[in-house]
Amino acid sequence: MENQTISPRQFMFIVILFTIGSSILIVPTPMAALAKQDAWLSVILSVMAGLLLVFLYNKIGESAKGKTFIQASTYAFGAWFGRLFSVFYLIFIYILAALVLRNIGDFMTTQIIPETPLQFTHILFLLVVIAGAYLGVQVIGRSAEIFIPWLILLLLFMVLSITPQISIDNLKPVLGNGILPVVKTSNIVIGTPFLEMVTLLMIFPYVKESKKTSHAWLLGALMGGGVLLLITLLCLLVLGPDLTALNAYPTYKVGEKINIAGFLEGLEIIIAIIWMITIFFKLIVLYYASSVGIAQFLKLKDHRPLLLPLGMGMVVLSIIAYPDVAYFETFVGETWMSYALTHGLILPLILWAGLAIKNKKSNNT
Amino acid sequence: MNISVYKWFARATVILTCLFLLTGCWNSKELDELGIAVATGIDKNDDGDYVVVVQVINPSEIATDAPTNRPPVSTYSITGKTIFEAFKKLSAKSPRKIYFSQMRLVVLGEKLTQEGIMPTLDFLYRDHEYRASFYVTVARDAPVDKLLSIVTPYEKIPANKIMNSIDNVQLNWGVTKGITIDKLIADIRSPGISPVLAGIYIIGNEDEGNNMSNVENVDAPTKLEIDHLVAFKDDKSVGWLNEEQSQGLNYATGDVKSTIVTHPCDDKGTLTVEILRTTSGIKANTKNSNPSATISIEAEGNVAEVDCEVDLGAPDAIHKINKEVEKQIEDLVQSTIKVSQEEFESDILGIGGAFHRDEPKYWKSVEGDWDQQYKNVEISVDAKVKVRRKGNSTQPIDKKG
Numbered sequence: 137m138e139n140q141t142i143s144p145r146q147f148m149f150i151v152i153l154f155t156i157g158s159s160i161l162i163v164p165t166p167m168a169a170l171a172k173q174d175a176w177l178s179v180i181l182s183v184m185a186g187l188l189l190v191f192l193y194n195k196i197g198e199s200a201k202g203k204t205f206i207q208a209s210t211y212a213f214g215a216w217f218g219r220l221f222s223v224f225y226l227i228f229i230y231i232l233a234a235l236v237l238r239n240i241g242d243f244m245t246t247q248i249i250p251e252t253p254l255q256f257t258h259i260l261f262l263l264v265v266i267a268g269a270y271l272g273v274q275v276i277g278r279s280a281e282i283f284i285p286w287l288i289l290l291l292l293f294m295v296l297s298i299t300p301q302i303s304i305d306n307l308k309p310v311l312g313n314g315i316l317p318v319v320k321t322s323n324i325v326i327g328t329p330f331l332e333m334v335t336l337l338m339i340f341p342y343v344k345e346s347k348k349t350s351h352a353w354l355l356g357a358l359m360g361g362g363v364l365l366l367i368t369l370l371c372l373l374v375l376g377p378d379l380t381a382l383n384a385y386p387t388y389k390v391g392e393k394i395n396i397a398g399f400l401e402g403l404e405i406i407i408a409i410i411w412m413i414t415i416f417f418k419l420i421v422l423y424y425a426s427s428v429g430i431a432q433f434l435k436l437k438d439h440r441p442l443l444l445p446l447g448m449g450m451v452v453l454s455i456i457a458y459p460d461v462a463y464f465e466t467f468v469g470e471t472w473m474s475y476a477l478t479h480g481l482i483l484p485l486i487l488w489a490g491l492a493i494k495n496k497k498s499n500n501t
Numbered sequence: 502m503n504i505s506v507y508k509w510f511a512r513a514t515v516i517l518t519c520l521f522l523l524t525g526c527w528n529s530k531e532l533d534e535l536g537i538a539v540a541t542g543i544d545k546n547d548d549g550d551y552v553v554v555v556q557v558i559n560p561s562e563i564a565t566d567a568p569t570n571r572p573p574v575s576t577y578s579i580t581g582k583t584i585f586e587a588f589k590k591l592s593a594k595s596p597r598k599i600y601f602s603q604m605r606l607v608v609l610g611e612k613l614t615q616e617g618i619m620p621t622l623d624f625l626y627r628d629h630e631y632r633a634s635f636y637v638t639v640a641r642d643a644p645v646d647k648l649l650s651i652v653t654p655y656e657k658i659p660a661n662k663i664m665n666s667i668d669n670v671q672l673n674w675g676v677t678k679g680i681t682i683d684k685l686i687a688d689i690r691s692p693g694i695s696p697v698l699a700g701i702y703i704i705g706n707e708d709e710g711n712n713m714s715n716v717e718n719v720d721a722p723t724k725l726e727i728d729h730l731v732a733f734k735d736d737k738s739v740g741w742l743n744e745e746q747s748q749g750l751n752y753a754t755g756d757v758k759s760t761i762v763t764h765p766c767d768d769k770g771t772l773t774v775e776i777l778r779t780t781s782g783i784k785a786n787t788k789n790s791n792p793s794a795t796i797s798i799e800a801e802g803n804v805a806e807v808d809c810e811v812d813l814g815a816p817d818a819i820h821k822i823n824k825e826v827e828k829q830i831e832d833l834v835q836s837t838i839k840v841s842q843e844e845f846e847s848d849i850l851g852i853g854g855a856f857h858r859d860e861p862k863y864w865k866s867v868e869g870d871w872d873q874q875y876k877n878v879e880i881s882v883d884a885k886v887k888v889r890r891k892g893n894s895t896q897p898i899d900k901k902g
Contacts, residue, residue: 247629251528260522305858312861379687389683392633402632 141344146277148352148359149284150421151336155360156287157418158239159329160387161411163364164371166469168380171321173307175377176369181322183361186330189481190357193333194350196484197340199491205337206432212490219433221483226429228479229335230446233422234453237262240415241454242461247388248408258451262423265416266443269424273342276420283413290410291363295370297394297403302373325364327473329418331480333357338425384461387411423450536597539574540660542645543621544610546580551621552610553587554578554646555599556660563657572713573657578646584624601630606660607637607682608701610645614731614738622686622736636664636679639731639738641702648703650711654721666727667699675757675776676747677727689736692871693853693864695845697750700728700741734847734872742840749837752830753796753850753882755781761805764825770809774826774888776802783855787863793879794852798830800884804891813896819888827884834882848875 142150167175200208205225210218241257249257268276311318336353343349371386374393380386391404427446431439458464542554555577562573577594581587591599607625609618625631640648649659656662667679677699688696703725709715710723729747731738742750751757763773779800786793804813804822812818841849853871856864867874 249528250629305854308858309861312857312864375683376687376691378690379683382686382690389633393683395634401634 140272140274141342142273142277142339144343144345144348144352146281147339147343147349148356149280150277150339150417151333151353151356152284152360152363153280153287153414153417154333154336154421155329155357156363156410156414157329158236158415159325159364160367160414161239161243161385162468163325163328164368164380164386165383166324166381166465167321167368168372168377168386170324171317172313172377172381173309173372174311174313174318175321175372175380176307176365177311177318178321179325179361179365179368181319182325182330183358183365185322185326186333186357186361187354189326189330190333190353191350192481192484192488193337193340194353196488196491197337198346198350199488199495200337200341201495202341202346204341204428204432205334205487206429208491209487212487212494221487222429222433224479225334225483226426226433228475229338229422229426229429230450231453231457232332232335233419233426234450234457236415236419236422237450237454238457238464240411240419242464243385243388243408243411247385255451255455258454261416261419262447262451265420265423266447268420269427269443270440273339273424276417276424280417283417287410287413290406291366294391294394294403294406294410295366297396297400298370298374298390301393301395302370303376304373306373306376323473324468325361327476328468329360330357331476334480334484335422335425337484338429339421423447530598530600534597535600536595537603538599538601539604539658540606540608540649540663541601541604542608542610542640542649543584544613544640544645545616550580550582551584551587552578552580552646553584553591554608554649555588555591555595556649557595557597557599558658570713572652574652574659576646576650584621585628601628602632604631604635604660605664606635608640608645608648609637609698610640611642611738614639614698614733617736618733619689619736622682622689625682626686631682633681633683635682636667636699637682637685638663638667638699638701641700641728641731641741643703643707647707647711648701648725651703651707651723651725652711652713652715653725654716654718659725663701663725663727666725670727671751671756672758673760674748675751675760676729676744678730678751678756689733691854692868693848693855693857694851695735695847695849696733697730697742697849698733698738700731702726702728732841732845732847732849734845739845739847740840742837745833746837746840749833749835750849752779752798752800752884753781753783753834753837755779755798757800762802762826762829764829766809766811768809771806772804772809772811772822772825773806774802774822774886775805776800776826783850783852785852785855785859787856787860791879792856792860792863792867792874792877793881794855796834796850796880796882798834798882798884800826800830800886802826802886802888804888807894807897809897810899811897813891819891822888823886826886826888830884830886831882834884838880838882842876842878842880846872846876848872850880852878852880 167178171178203211206222209221213221237258240261241254244257245254340349367387370390371380374390375386383389388404388407391407394403395401427439427442430442458467536557538555538557540556544552546552556574558574559571562571577591579587579590581590651659653659653662667677670677671679680698685696688694705723715721715723729744730742732740732742757779760776761773762776763771766772779798781798784795841847
């Protein structure tokens with residue numbers, strides 16, 4: 137259906153943007169609330185665990201031999217059971233996309249345009265995403281290539297201009313509460329974004345030179361994880377663990393603290409731009425994956441007719457997904473991990489086993 | 502042919518849609534519809550209601566070559582059950598919607614600081630319109646509405662005058678501190694340190710100061726001046742530090758950039774050293790089972806003013822000056838420690854934070870009632886001063902020649 141391809145390099149950029157995505161926005165607060173000044177150690181732990189997950193996803197992608205997750209599950213489990221299996225995966229991606237959309241909407245309405253109704257922010261943001269998904273994976277890959285230098289420049293600028301405000305004392309005492317809170321807290325970053333990366337199995341087959349794909353995925357996850365570590369460290373070093381936990385969007389507050397020689401102030405919008413870029417790519421990957429997935433599920437030749445109706449559904453779902461921010465925080469803290477674990481670890485493991493058996497059978501005959 | 506018309510039409514539609522969607526905001530407000538607030542004063546009246554005073558700039562007076570005799574700022578004063586209610590009631594008095602993102606200063610009334618400032622800070626920190634870059638100060642012996650209505654000489658906007666003065670005093674004398682709201686909240690919430698805030702007070706007659714005639718004098722009769730620091734315990738003020746104690750606090754926290762130290766010479770007269778940079782660190786330890794802390798301060802300076810007979814050419818003399826200045830600084834810091842332990846019982850120096858960093862196990866056991874424990878901590882001060890240069894003159898300039 138799709139004969140577009142992307143290069144491993146572009147795939148790596150997509151992985152980086154996907155990793156940073158909404159995590160940069162919602163991760164530092166709960167991390168600092170639970171692990172205090174050791175939150176950055178938790179990020180390191182989660183990145184290590186995340187790399188293991190990516191390793192697993194790579195194995196699945198390789199044994200699927202050019203099939204997407206949906207195609208591979210019908211191949212491995214047959215038309216009926218395979219479809220049932222895919223339904224869970226598709227619903228997971230679709231709900232995740234709606235939540236990511238709500239993340240950016242909540243941020244915009246809290247910090248920048250409080251009087252604009254949420255759904256208009258969502259509709260406008262989604263229109264661009266739909267345009268991207270319409271044009272296909274090749275365009276997504278190329279635009280990732282275009283935006284990556286900007287992302288790096290903005291991040292560099294932010295880090296350099298905030299260094300005068302850093303206080304190393306904020307990280308002390310290291311491991312003052314023991315190692316246990318650090319380990320417990322690491323599940324936050326494992327859940328967002330690493331378990332969500334199972335979505336990328338829908339894009340995996342479109343990468344040419346499939347040998348380099350797994351390498352690109354690992355490298356991208358490592359670099360994205362590095363950025364998350366950097367952001368968490370900056371929040372802790374500049375604001376301290378207490379204020380990081382207290383702020384809904386601590387990275388934004390870090391941006392507010394930038395003050396270069398008294399005249400370069402109010403640069404928090406740089407942070408907002410970083411978020412916009414990264415969340416846009418995360419959302420576009422999720423949206424593309426769910427529309428292509430549904431098209432393959434229904435055996436449609438083209439995913440494009442699905443884009444608009446799916447978008448309408450997503451705007452509604454993103455509004456009704458949770459009634460208020462407090463509900464969302466509880467959801468992320470208590471429910472999300474097990475939900476993501478089911479779909480990001482158990483489903484792929486079953487698929488992997490199914491593929492292994494099927495591949496062995498077809499080799500024998 | 503038909504296809505190209507269709508394409509042209511599609512392009513025009515996209516461009517037009519973008520024009521409409523990208524150029525405006527949902528609720529755009531032009532600059533001439535906004536009143537730009539530069540300072541906010543918050544206090545409580547005797548009924549327990551909040552009194553909110555907002556200082557708004559008059560753009561026509563600030564950005565013009567031909568100023569009239571109208572004042573550069575106006576103040577509005579409102580009361581309300583909550584702070585936000587008061588702000589919303591502002592619209593009854595102000596012709597424009599008040600815009601707070603450019604705010605430089607918050608002045609808290611003394612009554613409010615005695616009752617607790619956390620509810621006020623919660624509002625200021627929660628609302629998205631406030632940037633966290635303004636200074637929080639306390640009005641000393643003056644109602645906030647009077648204080649924010651003083652017309653200041655030289656600097657047209659009183660809020661700017663206060664903020665610049667705080668910066669100047671901090672940079673050149675070291676007896677006050679500009680505290681931003683996030684630092685304040687973090688200090689209140691942290692058990693290991695208690696906050697301090699800068700004070701402001703009025704010199705002269707407060708009722709005359711709000712008239713433009715105040716600044717028509719070369720020496721304005723009513724002025725705003727930056728006072729020393731006020732110490733807090735949790736979110737309630739517990740007392741004012743004097744000049745020495747304020748300076749001592751700044752030495753201990755490493756916030757002195759530049760200041761002077763004057764000490765008497767052997768026989769008569771004084772010698773003044775200008776301090777150019779200081780750094781400080783606090784080390785805590787629990788050896789011998791009684792908690793103690795050491796504040797170490799390093800300072801560098803120049804000989805600035807010599808009013809006595811001393812041979813500045815001798816290395817011994819410089820060494821002696823170093824020792825004298827060290828003792829002066831140690832005494833200053835000790836006076837701060839004394840007042841914080843005995844009178845305020847509030848850890849304004851952040852000794853608890855040092856225990857948290859250096860002795861996390863001990864800290865866990867005392868964190869709960871640190872205010873009580875703090876009184877018994879033995880704190881020593883160790884200053885190292887290096888006087889490097891002595892200015893243009895090699896020796897004291899005296900009459901003998």
